[in-house]
Amino acid sequence: MADEKRKIGVVAATFLVAGNMMGSGVFLLPGSLAKIGTVSMWGWVVTTIGSLLLAFVFAKLGRLAPKAGGPYAYARDAFGPYMGFQTNTIYWFANWIGNVALPVAAVGYFSFFVPALSEPLMRTVVVIALIWLFTLANIMGAQVVTRIQSITTSFALVPLFGIAIFGWFFFKSDIFAGAHNVSGGSDFHAISSAASLTLWAFIGVESASVSAAVVKNPEKNVAIATLAGVAMAAVVYISSSAVIMGMIPNDQLQVADAPFALAAQVAVGKIGGGIVSLCATLGAAGSLGGWIMLTALSAKAAGDDGLFPRIFSKANKDDTPVPGLIIVAVLMSLVVLVTAASPSASEQFELITQAAVVLTLLPYIYSSVACYFVIENSHSTIHTGFYWVLTSVTVVYCLWAIFGTTGQLVAYAFLFMLFITVFYPFFSEQRRRERAAKAGSKAAT
Numbered sequence: 001m002a003d004e005k006r007k008i009g010v011v012a013a014t015f016l017v018a019g020n021m022m023g024s025g026v027f028l029l030p031g032s033l034a035k036i037g038t039v040s041m042w043g044w045v046v047t048t049i050g051s052l053l054l055a056f057v058f059a060k061l062g063r064l065a066p067k068a069g070g071p072y073a074y075a076r077d078a079f080g081p082y083m084g085f086q087t088n089t090i091y092w093f094a095n096w097i098g099n100v101a102l103p104v105a106a107v108g109y110f111s112f113f114v115p116a117l118s119e120p121l122m123r124t125v126v127v128i129a130l131i132w133l134f135t136l137a138n139i140m141g142a143q144v145v146t147r148i149q150s151i152t153t154s155f156a157l158v159p160l161f162g163i164a165i166f167g168w169f170f171f172k173s174d175i176f177a178g179a180h181n182v183s184g185g186s187d188f189h190a191i192s193s194a195a196s197l198t199l200w201a202f203i204g205v206e207s208a209s210v211s212a213a214v215v216k217n218p219e220k221n222v223a224i225a226t227l228a229g230v231a232m233a234a235v236v237y238i239s240s241s242a243v244i245m246g247m248i249p250n251d252q253l254q255v256a257d258a259p260f261a262l263a264a265q266v267a268v269g270k271i272g273g274g275i276v277s278l279c280a281t282l283g284a285a286g287s288l289g290g291w292i293m294l295t296a297l298s299a300k301a302a303g304d305d306g307l308f309p310r311i312f313s314k315a316n317k318d319d320t321p322v323p324g325l326i327i328v329a330v331l332m333s334l335v336v337l338v339t340a341a342s343p344s345a346s347e348q349f350e351l352i353t354q355a356a357v358v359l360t361l362l363p364y365i366y367s368s369v370a371c372y373f374v375i376e377n378s379h380s381t382i383h384t385g386f387y388w389v390l391t392s393v394t395v396v397y398c399l400w401a402i403f404g405t406t407g408q409l410v411a412y413a414f415l416f417m418l419f420i421t422v423f424y425p426f427f428s429e430q431r432r433r434e435r436a437a438k439a440g441s442k443a444a445t
Contacts (some may be wrong), residue, residue, distance in 0.1 A: 007214050010221040012146040016290050017205065017229025026160065026201050026237055027105045027260060027280045030244045031346040032353075033197060034253035036190050037181040038245050043194025043404075044238045050195075050397035051202035054364060055230040057371045057394055058205055060387075062222030065374050071363035072302055078370035081307055082424055088302040089420045091363040095295035096328050098203065098356025100335045101349050102291060103130040106284040108257040108345030112277035118257060124340040128333050134289040135329040138296065141318050142214045145289040152286020158279040159260045160236040167243035170267045176242070179250035192404035199401050200353040201237055203360055205230055214297070214319070257345045296324040358405050358413045361398045368394040 008016070033040040061074055071091050076084025107126050111117035117126060137144050183190045205226065215221050244263045245253065256262050258273075260280055265273030296312075300321040303313030312324040335352070342348035372391045376384050402410060 007216045008142060008146050009216050010224050012150060013215050013221055013225035014228045015150045016146055017225050018232040026240065027284050028108060028346050028349040029197065029201055030241050030259040031253055031256045032350045033194060033241060034245065034250050036183045036194050037179045038176050039181045039187055039190045040194035041238065041242055042191045044198050044241060046191065046195045047198040047202060048234050048238065050401070051205060051230055051234065053390065053394040053397060054205050055226050057368050057391065059223040059226040061367065061371050061374060062218065062226060066218035066222050070298060071367045072298055074370035075363065075366040076305065078373050079366065083366065084302065085307040085424050086417065086420060087363045087366050088298060088308060090359050090417065092295060092299050094356045094359030095291065095298065096331050097335055097352060099288065099291045099295060100332050101352045102284050102288040103127040104345050104349050104352065106130060106281045109261060109277045109280040109284065112258050112261050112273060120340050123345060124336055127336050130285055130288065131329050131332050134292055135325050137289050138293050138325050139320060139322050141320055142293060145293050149286045149290050152282045155279040156283020159264065159276040160240055162276065163243055163260055163263050164236045164239035167247060167263055167267060171243050171246040173246065175249055176246035179245065182250060192400065196357060196401050196404035200357050202230065202233065203357065292325065292328060295328050296321045299324050354405060354409055358402060358409050361402050365395050365398045
């Protein structure tokens, strides 16, 4: 176990949740939503409600059954080792794929100062450098990462709150109304697509749950950090997205690599755009550290249970899974190289985030169902009925979000889920027999 003095408190855990969401989600998202139109605001509304339900699920699980590993641990306990293995594998893949969107967003905004970063080759080099920089910060310990993220989240709030509040003075209703639905489909399909895209902005709701092993008093603090973090992020999302769509013409917004900076430039000139670009760069980059830690801790929890390769469970004296961190950094670097051909940071961001969202939704569904079983064992019959309805609605929301993604991505995700089944036997019976044999030898001595 990690030294109690080195664990993080409720404030740092709240910033971990809020920072993982705000740093990862909203900075490039207005450009992606512009391809749908202002009807996407209804997608924000649906996603906010769904995310609050997910926040409740993880807050309740964190309070009643705090476990290192988050969604993986809950699926394992509720459905058995195979579902635990499947959940962890999918969740782990979703995380390290989605993590790449963070440095891409950071570099996209920094291109405001260095236009050469808009070129694929230069962008790729800098993105990979950021990945390894924050991997090193994680190896130094959880406190280093959370201290960095607590600071950078403050910077992230500047453009988010600034645009969300003061941008309305420059809002033009004709620009907003003129791009109601540019997707080419029905409003319902457009809203469904927007709900899938905007969910990326709330991914991270389980951060405190997954990191329970490094949180002080997790029974209390994980729940508080989860709900407070979601509330902090949700307040600014809809307002900032709406105001940007009323400040920047739709055709310009669709190709913008730094939409918040562009909005600030429209409002107060190039200096304002530069300040917002710097803050957004720091916010997105700082979020990367927390997500790398989250991904490694999830794999470590499964490795400790024998449902993932042993190398992921190896840790130093501070319980930091160093080999797992390095593997995650290598894989993230590969994703950067594979997607480097994208002509712009916004297109690279959209491709990566959509794949990550589809993969993340399955662990969210399993966690919602597991929450009901946990509640059933600790609440009265009357309360259990209420929570059954609540968790069922959360599952329906997750399924609807999957419906809103492109059919090709859903097909790939389904094939991937079937493919990983092949590897389960290597991390099940053999590992359990090894642990049983080891326990027997200790008992004999």
